[in-house]
Amino acid sequence: MSKKTLDPDIENPEHSTPDDSVTDSFADDMEGALPEFPAELPVLPVRDIVVFNYMILPLFVGREKSVQAVDAALNGSRYLMIATQKEEGIEDPSPADLHHTGTVVMIMRMLKMPDGRLKVLVQGISRARVKHFISESPYMIAEVEALHEPEVDMLTVEQEAMMRAAREQSERILSLRGVATSDIMSVLNSVNDPGRLADLIAANLRMKVTDAQLILECTDPLERLQLVNNQLVKETEVAAMQAKIQNMAREGMDKAQKDYYLREQLKAIRRELGEGDSGEDDIEELARMIEKAGLPKEVRKEADKQLRRLASMHPDASEATVVRTYLEWLGELPWKKLSRDRLDIPTAETILNEDHYGLEKVKDRILEYLSVRKLNPKSKGPILCFAGPPGVGKTSLGRSIARALGRKFSRVSLGGMRDEAEIRGHRRTYIGAMPGRIIQIIKQLGTRNPVIMLDEIDKLGSDFRGDPSSALLEVLDPEQNFSFSDHYLNVPFDLSKVMFICTANQLDTIPAPLRDRMEIIQIPGYTMQEKASIARRYLIPRQTEENGLTVEETIIPDTVVTKVIQEYTREAGLRNLEREIGSICRKLARKKAEGKKGPFKITLKTLPKLLGIPRYIDEEKEKELLPGVAMGLAWTPFGGEILHIEVSTMKGKGKLTLTGQLGDVMKESAQAAMSYARAHADQLGIDPDFLEKLDIHIHVPAGATPKDGPSAGVTLVTALISALSGKPVNSDLCMTGEITLRGRVMPVGGIKEKILAGVARGLGHVIIPSQNVKDLEDVPAELLKKIEVHTAERIEDLLPLVFPK
DSSP, rough: OOOOOOOTTTTTTOOOHHHHHHHHHHHHHOOOOOOOOOSSEHHHHHHSSSTTTOOOOEEEOOOHHHHHHHHEEEHTTTTEEEEESSSOOOOOOOOOBBBBBEEEEEEEEEETTTTOOOEEEEEEEEEEEEEEEEEOOSSOOEEEOOOOOOOOOOHHHHHHHHHHHHHHHHHHHHTTTTOHHHHHHHHHHOOOHHHHHHHHHHHTTTOHHHHHHHHHOOOOOHHHHHHHHHHHHHHHHHHHHHHHHHHHHHOOOGGGGGGGGHHHHHHHHHHHTOOOHHHHHHHHHHHHHHHHOOHHHHHHHHHHHHHHHTTTTTTTTTHHHHHHHHHHHHSSSSSSOOOOOOOOOOHHHHHHHOSSSSHHHHHHHHHHHHHHHHOOTTTTOEEEEEEEEESSSHHHEEEEHHHTTTTOOOEEEEETTTHHEEEEEEOOTTTTTTOOOOHHHHHTTTTTEEEEEEEEEEGGOOBBBHHHHHHHHHHHHTTGGGEEEEEOOSSSOOOSSSSSEEESOOOSSOHHHHTSEEEEEOOOOOOOHHHHHIIIIIIHHHHHHHTTTTTTTEEEEEEHHEEEEEHHHOOOSSHHHHHHHHHHHHHHHHHHHTTSSOOOEEOOOHHHHOOOOOOGGGGSSSOOOOOTTEEEEEEEETEEEEEEEEEEESSSSOOOOEEEEEEEHHHHHHHHHHHHHHHHHHHHTSSSTTTEEEEEEOOOOHHHBBBOOOBBBBHHHHHHHHHTTTTTOTTTTTOOOOOOOOBBBOOOOOOOOHHHHHHHHHHHHHHGGHHHHHGGGOOHHHHHHHHHEESSBGGGTTHHHHHHO
8 A cells, every 4th residue: 555645735745655654653653642632723624635543644735824724733732623625626615615524633843845835744643523613714713522432342253354354455455566565564463453453544545535534534443444444445456457457568568668658558547448549549530531531442542551550550659640640641632522613604704804904815715725624524624834024914814714713723932942842742751741732732722623823933943852843744744643643642643633824934944844744825015005904994993992092082094104104114014013003002192191182183294293203214215326236126034125236346357346245146146247247248338358457346235134045136237237337227126036147037036025115115117037927916906006017038128127228
């Protein structure tokens, strides 16, 4: 038997050893009769302990009333009445909350703790009953009377057997718990009084407070011994079962499992009680989740295999956590859940027109997809790639497509992604492994056919962690993605129902195999008329609302919007235009916040006060170009731009100097222009020996910006001929195209963006290669009305156009 845990004030008391408790109690008992105690005593309430006669134990006293009761006892007779609370949770018990039968104890020693509590050592003196409470404040005082027991003179055979049974049961309990029995049993064998033997055993027996209180209140020694014997029988069974459980746990453990000894005991206890183990509950829950998920056959086979593995593992093993997380992923993925497509073509067209102005080719492609989907539901999802300058609405167009289809939408930014595991996931052998971004999004959306936008696919990187663009080959291939294998899942997942939409600013940086898997849809920059319409329909209402204004309070005429487009923004997209409109709205919002009343009308005169001086002015267009200067057209990821090329000649011996951060392609074009000029000097009216007399310097301004591409050949040869012949080039003309040594003008790309740049600069003529005439179909009719397009098949065709005089 071991000492019961004592907790008088929800504090852990110190524990006395069983041997000390029994030996001290009996030794003290041998000293003779105990002194009488006063009739009125302070009362000390305790929570979960019943104090018996001859019991010595330490108590921690922390409650204010209890501390004062102990102080009063120490200042008086050193006697206390200890009464057990009926409910442990009561912090400030009243007399009605206490059992009126308790034990009078004597305080043997007292020690004050640094935190203000008292540590007292007490010994049980006599059973006592509270006759009535005299006072409750500042501490309880009660009138008590001792409970006398009838004396037992001669023991009957039955009583002797009862005492012997109590000793034997106590010895058995001690042996089952591995406690040395010789000293304790010698003390128990020396006690011949049934009442004292019952109190001695009960003081060291693990019991519920209610059972202990029942024994305390029993004044008949023989009846009390019988109650103790009943408790000993229960304790013997519990101790035997505990020993059995410990043996079962030890047998089931090897050296690596000794750290889980206590947890194994808990499992064994639950098995004996027939209760479900928490690990088994988790496995059953996972099995139900997997059954409900509707896994494909091969995936279900793998899931069942992992379930069997998990059932054979210890619940707290690290491998079990990995397997459990893996099974949760399998169970939570939408293997059979599909969003229902909205296949109403007119409604989808209306939604696309509401969200975006223009972009007819893109809208037609989406409506074509819906039409095919309506006629053939088994068709695979397309892989679209929107390519165009920033700010033209590529990303927002993907959200509109999802709304038109009635599908869920998510976006993944690929810009700067260098780790292949972001796409394919990590192997489960790594700590903290997770599936790739694609699988994570599908789980989050809860459907197998969402619209997923892969943004900035042209800005993928690669390093020692792998090449994400290569990982995307399987994701974006309709012939492969029906069985996409994520490294974490390691089972095929069908991505063929997902509608992937990619965006890119330029296609050159996309690897050719990846670009081959996508359907490229070019989204060029907006014309001035398109920008004005979009500003009127979308940008102005949105900015007025975001800045706390109403459409009625903000009056921005079309002439002002056109002025902002012409003189404050020159871009292919709409971001800077929206920023300028937002700047206007913020200044109007300040006026409104200062108490001024609208409506606020913006005019051409007040515009510079709101936005400052114009950033781009028409005076940049030169009325007449000097000889050796020509204007070309260039394509950039941000739209088309005008490119000035300057050629200067000076006395020398044919040295060619190229400046302006020119790339290899433009350097080769300059050399080709030089060779053409030398070969056709007579026809061009220039000195055939110019290289022996002159040095030539070709420069492209804005030298801090690198320049390259196959679009400057005709501009270079025109500027070179102009410099050598002294003839100025038409100042109202711009051109684009590449040349060959034989004088052919080769086709180039980005015709719409380049013509848009020429119109924005106010030029009236543009020369394009003859083979680019087909690209004029993509140029809006209003643009072609503002600039005259000329075609050239050979360099000879350029001369009448560039040198009109």
